[in-house]
Amino acid sequence: VLSARALVEAALEFEQEVSSERVLTLVAAAEAGARELVASSRDRAALVEGLTVAIAGRRNVGKSTLFNRLLGEERAIVTAKAGTTTDRIDAPFVAGGILFRLSDGAGVDAKGDDVVEREGVRRARAYVEEAAFVIWLDDGSRPPPRKQPMVAAEKLIHAVNKCDLPLAAGWPHALARRDRLAISAKTGRGVDKVVAELVRRATARDARDEEGPAKLSLSARERRLLEEAAASLYRAGEHLASSGIEELGAEELRLASDALGRIVGAIDIEEIYGEIFSRF
Numbered sequence: 001v002l003s004a005r006a007l008v009e010a011a012l013e014f015e016q017e018v019s020s021e022r023v024l025t026l027v028a029a030a031e032a033g034a035r036e037l038v039a040s041s042r043d044r045a046a047l048v049e050g051l052t053v054a055i056a057g058r059r060n061v062g063k064s065t066l067f068n069r070l071l072g073e074e075r076a077i078v079t080a081k082a083g084t085t086t087d088r089i090d091a092p093f094v095a096g097g098i099l100f101r102l103s104d105g106a107g108v109d110a111k112g113d114d115v116v117e118r119e120g121v122r123r124a125r126a127y128v129e130e131a132a133f134v135i136w137l138d139d140g141s142r143p144p145p146r147k148q149p150m151v152a153a154e155k156l157i158h159a160v161n162k163c164d165l166p167l168a169a170g171w172p173h174a175l176a177r178r179d180r181l182a183i184s185a186k187t188g189r190g191v192d193k194v195v196a197e198l199v200r201r202a203t204a205r206d207a208r209d210e211e212g213p214a215k216l217s218l219s220a221r222e223r224r225l226l227e228e229a230a231a232s233l234y235r236a237g238e239h240l241a242s243s244g245i246e247e248l249g250a251e252e253l254r255l256a257s258d259a260l261g262r263i264v265g266a267i268d269i270e271e272i273y274g275e276i277f278s279r280f
């Protein structure tokens with residue numbers, strides 16, 4: 001970016017002959033580099049705040065009971081009334097030396113005429129989308145739902161709750177499939193299997209991350225600034241390609257280097273002039 005900016009400033013300020021092709025090549029490489037950094041980085045928030053785990057499922061299946069059971073305290077309100085939990089709550093949870101961020105929210109099936117409940121459902125669904133892992137609960141005392149949870153297999157931990165009660169017809173068969181864990185959030189039976197599975201998945205995920213080339217961990221702010229820089233570089237490239245070296249492209253290059261400057265420290269205009277005069 002610095003080299004591209006130096007060439008452009010040289011052309012505009014000092015009326016030097018500069019090939020816009022050459023600037024374009026630098027800009028394209030910088031844009032690709034910024035995008036590559038974002039794509040291959042890992043999220044620092046996951047290291048600092050914990051891997052997100054959403055407890056999800058329909059209303060009244062025992063999500064809040066499991067949330068409280070895992071945390072070992074009565075955090076979420078549990079009642080027999082469906083639709084008790086409306087807003088999402090989350091709390092840190094450590095298992096196997098790994099920091100998780102556990103969340104409980106509204107049931108994903110609730111429709112309700114109540115605006116608060118509807119908003120809760122929307123948030124619960126969004127959080128299930130974003131979460132690194134989802135503990136999906138079904139209610140073993142009621143017949144198995146026909147629909148499967150809409151969650152990617154690699155992040156799904158599927159448990160059948162209320163196994164302290166007589167199982168409804170259909171469950172013994174469904175439970176015979178190994179990928180469902182039978183638990184009782186109320187008595188605590190089987191909850192350790194859920195935790196063990198969570199730790200196993202998180203460890204596997206970490207191992208996958210370690211395999212590839214070393215990754216930079218970026219904060220959300222750094223990621224946003226890199227994305228801004230890439231977008232400015234893209235527009236700079238568009239301007240350069242259509243109208244050669246002129247003020248609009250130069251301005252996008254300044255914006256790109258300002259965004260990068262906010263990550264690595266301000267880029268001094270002297271540095272740019274230094275870059276220019278080392279060339280001519």
Ligand SMILES: Nc1nc2c(ncn2[C@@H]2O[C@H](COP(=O)(O)OP(=O)(O)O)[C@@H](O)[C@H]2O)c(=O)[nH]1
Binds near residue numbers: 060066162165
């Ligand atoms: N028998 C039994 N009841 C449970 C279990 N887990 C939750 N419940 C009951 O199911 C009802 C709904 O629980 P809650 O945690 O509020 O469900 P949520 O709507 O999914 O958050 C409450 O009356 C709980 O006491 C369980 O493992 N066994």
Ligand SMILES: [Mg+2]
Binds near residue numbers: 084105
């Ligand atoms: Mg609840």
